[in-house]
């Protein structure tokens with residue numbers, strides 16, 4: 001059965017390639033704007049489900065994987081920033097405190113569904129406005145939840161992490177591998 005990753009993220013593609021050799025990718029363009037109506041965990045799972053369901057409709061005989069990543073600080077959900085100004089505000093909120101990163105994975109084929117949320121806690125150093133501007137100048141913040149990428153220059157903002165590093169980067173491969181194994185049963 002062909003595996004389809006319902007994603008346009010080059011990172012998710014790279015990470016899935018670490019655990020399976022053959023799969024396709026298809027972007028799932030869904031409306032991610034219902035922030036606020038759901039709890040963070042319900043929201044992140046729903047986004048992964050929507051991505052998987054959209055691609056599954058067009059490819060009903062395949063195993064489709066959707067995934068989504070959010071940052072939660074206090075009780076606020078941070079998705080991807082719209083522009084540099086919003087990125088600046090997000091990074092200011094994250095400065096000097098802990099936040100949670102949640103990545104959901106939703107897998108479906110005609111006979112089975114597996115879903116999972118994998119989380120990590122990230123602590124940021126105290127950041128000056130100049131440090132935030134310097135980071136934003138790298139440009140790597142724009143397509144990332146919370147406006148940073150721990151795998152890049154964003155690592156310089158991070159004092160520590162607890163939990164699964166790959167959940168922060170956007171695709172928790174150890175859990176994904178275990179979920180995929182259930183489709184072999």
Ligand SMILES: Cc1cn([C@H]2C[C@H](O)[C@@H](COP(=O)(O)OP(=O)(O)OP(=O)(O)O)O2)c(=O)[nH]c1=O
Pocket residue numbers: 006007008009011012027028051067068069070071080101143144145146148149150151154168169170
């Ligand atoms: C916090 C953090 C997020 N991210 C990324 C992971 C996700 O790709 C992105 C959050 O956006 P998502 O909407 O989860 O994913 P996406 O738009 O990149 O891809 P698709 O919906 O097509 O699957 O933020 C990092 O790469 N590094 C980090 O440290």
